[in-house]
Amino acid sequence: MSENSGHPGHSGHDVQREVSELEGKSTTASRLFDLRLIIGGLFVLYGVIVTIAGINPSDSSLDKSEGININLWTGIGMLLLGIFFLGWVKLRPVPPVEIAKEDEGA
Amino acid sequence: MLNYWVQNPTYAPESPQSTVQLAAELRLPTNWLDYTILGIYFVVVLGIGFAAKRSVKTSLDFFLSGRSLPAWITGLAFISANLAATEILGMAANSAQYGAYTVHWYWIGAIPAMVFLGLVMMPFYYGSKVRSVPEMLLLRFDKAAHLLSSILFAFAAILIAGVNLYALAIVVEALLGWPQWVAILVAGFFVLAYITLGGLSSAIYNEVLQFFVILAALIPLVVLGLKKVGGWGGLTDKLDASHGHNFTTAWGGTGIGSDNPLGANWLTIVLGLGFVLSFGYWTTNFAEVQRALSAKNLSAAQRTPLIAAYPKVFIVFLVMIPGLVAAALVPKIGTSGSDLQYNDAIPYLMEQLLPNGVLGIAVTGLLAAFMAGMAANVSSFNTVFTTDIWGKYVVTDREDAYYVRFGRLITVIGVAASVGTAFLASSFSNIMSYLQTLFSFFNVPMFVVFIVGMFWKRATPKSGFWGLLAGTVTAMVNYFWIYKQGIISIPSDQGANFVSAIAGFVAGAVVMFIVSLFTQPKPAEELQGLVYGTTSPGMTEAPAEGDDAWYRRPALLGWGAVILAALCYIPFSF
Numbered sequence: 001m002s003e004n005s006g007h008p009g010h011s012g013h014d015v016q017r018e019v020s021e022l023e024g025k026s027t028t029a030s031r032l033f034d035l036r037l038i039i040g041g042l043f044v045l046y047g048v049i050v051t052i053a054g055i056n057p058s059d060s061s062l063d064k065s066e067g068i069n070i071n072l073w074t075g076i077g078m079l080l081l082g083i084f085f086l087g088w089v090k091l092r093p094v095p096p097v098e099i100a101k102e103d104e105g106a
Numbered sequence: 107m108l109n110y111w112v113q114n115p116t117y118a119p120e121s122p123q124s125t126v127q128l129a130a131e132l133r134l135p136t137n138w139l140d141y142t143i144l145g146i147y148f149v150v151v152l153g154i155g156f157a158a159k160r161s162v163k164t165s166l167d168f169f170l171s172g173r174s175l176p177a178w179i180t181g182l183a184f185i186s187a188n189l190a191a192t193e194i195l196g197m198a199a200n201s202a203q204y205g206a207y208t209v210h211w212y213w214i215g216a217i218p219a220m221v222f223l224g225l226v227m228m229p230f231y232y233g234s235k236v237r238s239v240p241e242m243l244l245l246r247f248d249k250a251a252h253l254l255s256s257i258l259f260a261f262a263a264i265l266i267a268g269v270n271l272y273a274l275a276i277v278v279e280a281l282l283g284w285p286q287w288v289a290i291l292v293a294g295f296f297v298l299a300y301i302t303l304g305g306l307s308s309a310i311y312n313e314v315l316q317f318f319v320i321l322a323a324l325i326p327l328v329v330l331g332l333k334k335v336g337g338w339g340g341l342t343d344k345l346d347a348s349h350g351h352n353f354t355t356a357w358g359g360t361g362i363g364s365d366n367p368l369g370a371n372w373l374t375i376v377l378g379l380g381f382v383l384s385f386g387y388w389t390t391n392f393a394e395v396q397r398a399l400s401a402k403n404l405s406a407a408q409r410t411p412l413i414a415a416y417p418k419v420f421i422v423f424l425v426m427i428p429g430l431v432a433a434a435l436v437p438k439i440g441t442s443g444s445d446l447q448y449n450d451a452i453p454y455l456m457e458q459l460l461p462n463g464v465l466g467i468a469v470t471g472l473l474a475a476f477m478a479g480m481a482a483n484v485s486s487f488n489t490v491f492t493t494d495i496w497g498k499y500v501v502t503d504r505e506d507a508y509y510v511r512f513g514r515l516i517t518v519i520g521v522a523a524s525v526g527t528a529f530l531a532s533s534f535s536n537i538m539s540y541l542q543t544l545f546s547f548f549n550v551p552m553f554v555v556f557i558v559g560m561f562w563k564r565a566t567p568k569s570g571f572w573g574l575l576a577g578t579v580t581a582m583v584n585y586f587w588i589y590k591q592g593i594i595s596i597p598s599d600q601g602a603n604f605v606s607a608i609a610g611f612v613a614g615a616v617v618m619f620i621v622s623l624f625t626q627p628k629p630a631e632e633l634q635g636l637v638y639g640t641t642s643p644g645m646t647e648a649p650a651e652g653d654d655a656w657y658r659r660p661a662l663l664g665w666g667a668v669i670l671a672a673l674c675y676i677p678f679s680f
Contacts, residue, residue, distance in 0.1 A: 015245065019173075019235040022164045022506065026172030028307060029402070032161035035179060035311050039318060042150055046143065046322070046467065053139060053463030061461030066333040071463040074326045078467075081318065 034094055040085030047079025132453045134281045140466030147319070147470045151296055151477070154311050158304025165509040168305035169489040170237055170400045175307075177406035177658075179314055181413025184397040185421075186313035189320060190479020191472050192273050194425055199448035201429025202439050205345070205353035206678055207368050208429070212422035214380035217671040219388035220411040220418065221664040226638075227389055228398060230560060232407040234635045237399065238486075239392040239552075240494045246559045246636045247570025254574055256494040258548050259392060263487035264520060267480045268527025274476035275528065281453055281469065290528045293473070297481045298521040301488070302514050306400055309485040313397075316474040317417075323464075323471030324424040327452070330459040331431035341427075344434040354430070356678040370601040378604025382611045386549035390556055393486040405653040408660040415667035419674060428452050480524065488517045547585065550607050551577025554614035563637040567628055569621040577614025584609040 054071030062069065134140075162168050201208040236242045240259060244252035274293050275286040284292075300308045335341045342354045352358030352366065359366035362373060370378070388394060388411070398410035432451035438444035439451070446454055456468050492513045501508075555573045559565050588594050589602040634640050656662065 015237075015241065016235045019166065019237065022166035023173055025164050025506075026166050026174060027163040028161045028167045028172030029174035030161075031163075032171070032174075032307055033157050035314060038150065038154065038311070039315060042146070042315065043318065043322075045146065049139070049143065050463045050467065053461075057461070064461050065459055065464075066330050068330060068333060070326050070330060071461060074322060074464050074467065077325075078322055081322075 034089060036085045036089045040082045040089065043078045043082030043085065045082075047075050047077075047082050049075070050078060051075030132280050132450060132457055133283060134453075134457055134465060134469065135462070136282060136465060136469065137462045139462045140469060143463075143466035144470045144473065147474060148296060150315070151300055151312055151474075154315070155300030155303035155308045158300075158308040158311065161307055162305050162510065165492070165506050165513065166237075167307070168510050168513050169493060170396070171305070171307045171310060173400060174402045175310065175400050175406070177401055177409040177413055179310060180397045180401045180406065180410040182317045182417075183310040183313040184394060184410050185414040185417050186317040186320075186478055187393055187397060187482035188418075189317065189421065189475060190270060190482070191277070191475035192270060192479060194320070194324075194472070194475055195273075195277070195449055195452055197422070197425040198429035198432070198451040201426040202433045202448045202451045203429075204368050205349065205430065205433070206356050206426065207366075208426045209356050209422050209674070209678055210375055210379060212418060213671040213674055214376065215384040216388060216418050217415050217667055218380065219384040220415045221668055222385065223389045223395070223398070224408045224411040224415075225660055225664045227556070227560070228408045228411070229404065229641075230636060231395060232399060232401070232404050233641070237493050238490050239390055239395050240490060242636075243555065243559075243570060244494075244498075246633070247555070248567035250568075251555065251570035251574055252494065253499070254571060255552060256490050260487055260491050260495065262548065263393065263483040263490070264523045265527060267483040267487070267520070267524035268531060270476055270480040270483070271524055271528035272531040274473070274480075275532075277453070277472065277476070281456075281472075286532060287529075290525055293477055293480070294521055294525045294528075297477055297484060298518060301481060301485055301521075302517045305513070306396065306485050306489070309481045310397060310400065312474075312481065313478045316471070316478040319467065319474050320471040321424070323468040324428075326464050327455055327459065327468065328424055328427045331428055331455050334459065335431055335434050341430055341434055345430060348437040349433065353433075354678075355680065356675060368601065370604050374601060374604040374608070378607045382550055382553065382607040383604065385557075386553035386607070390549055390552040392490060393482045396486050396489065403650050403653070405650065405658065405660070409658065409663060412660060412663040412667060415664075416670070419667065419671050425452075428455050431455060484517060484520050484524065487520045488513050491516050491520070547581040547606065547610060548578055550581050550610040551575075551614040554611050555618065558615060558618050559637070561638050562622075563630070563633055563639075564622055564627050565618055566622045566625040568625045569618040572621045573614045573618035576617035577610040580613035581606045581610030 050071050052075070054069050054073070054075050057069050057071060061071075065071075161172075164172070166172050197208055197211065200211070231239075231242060234242065234245060236245065238256075240252050240256040243255050271290050271293060275289040278284050278289040279286050300312060304311075332338060332341065335344060345353050357372060360368075360370065360372045360375060362371045364371070368375075394411075398407045401407040401410050429448075429451045432439055432446070432454055436444055436446055436454070439446045440448040452472075456465065460468055492509055496512060496516070497509055501512075551574045554577050555570050558573065559570060585602055585606040589606065652658070
């Protein structure tokens, strides 16, 4: 702690102590929602919208996309990704250990 | 015709060539369906901000997500923070101009550095519990090095955020017809709202979301683009005929002394791009490293850049193929013989190929990528400004809640400054592009100082500051004076950029060595966990349950990525 002593956070020990303390009080782990739900929900919604757009494609839009019904395929792909994320949440929910940490931290 | 920058390669200075124009006739035929898709995205972005707000209690929550996120989230955010729209449009432009040389920015110019960050550097970063890259310099060196790097980083972050915003405004004006000021204010507002509310957690969550949306935008574009030119075989045949065979190879024409459009040979590519520039960007740029520091434990922090490395190996195809397709369809792209500029490659294919629906996804992906690029810089700026500058030198002894409030305030100020920068950029584009070049040289000496400081424990506190200064000045002098004034002839700005980086690296290392010989080193007990061969208490933590699974072992993940990147070179080497 040579010339830096007296100023908070200027040495390795100070930083480690300060950050460890804050980690103890942190509430992100316990209160932050599960992102997989948002990705899953948004991609299911987008998947449905884009798939519907691809169910009855106009000739002009098919011509534009080189004869591939790109809305249909992209829509199905997005839908599957969305379902994958929702299924992941279902199979592997956030472990309850994280909630226990909240009680001791708060 | 409008000027706009696209940051050609992410970590390369701007060149006059990249201050290019976007053709005005690229207006996309968007309809209500596309706008619905875009509208939903904006609602979700704000929703994430509001929902993340309740998780913010301490300054560590606000600036580093409480060091609690799982590796797959931080890993995807790590790649997404780099996958800004300037990178996507710029790398497609690079491919339309230079061809398959673009793969170098990914396979040699990113993967080795990302793996090095994960395997070698992350134990020091994460284990020492620093909250930022400059804070690491404070622990290893002294206040002078810390303050210099903090201030330069803060300026650079605002500048890049502003440039992103301005590029967004230009693209949105050309593609959707919104006035520039509307686009700047709308995007600025959304970024401001979600970072002020949820801090780094909402920045990271939005980045992960953006990653998937941009994939959903680019994959259909690549599929349709390839169909249009007759598959990969048709594409290479067309380009061989119009641009010559070297255009579709990675190393063709890069022998020392031979001539190629990139203006670089294999040695400057490997040393300048692959070693100095790329290691500087990936291992010391806090906008990237911050994502790894928010991981929940050391294993997750190490895996952050390693998980990111796998998508990075393949993303090059999603940006390079549209560029190559554009070059095959419009062989005169970027020259006076065509209205289209290199930067138009992706917008041009979107206009030509995507029907309403997927078009909406693509527009959303592009806007999301612009906002994520800006948000990554704003969220790293507020952290460095609050913990490294304000909290250490100005108001040092307040309670933690004060620094959360200050972090929110400085986010507002930071976004306002980026909006101001974006408006300034629209009137003084040359000055801004010059400034950007200036700051881009700062990563190089940062890397020297880190690497010397980490592997040589005799490097003294004072050597950090002087190494930083000497490296930065040398790289700038080499670029702006020796190259720009024509004292040494280098064929292109890119080539000069590689050479300047090497010069800056060498100068920084030499100065650190000399200064260290004449000044006092730190006592060994203050270097615990900061130099190679020592450990800090955080590094001895037992791995969390499940982290010892074979597929989560950092060494395996890291070397796997390196081997994969090397294998990818094979088909592009002949």
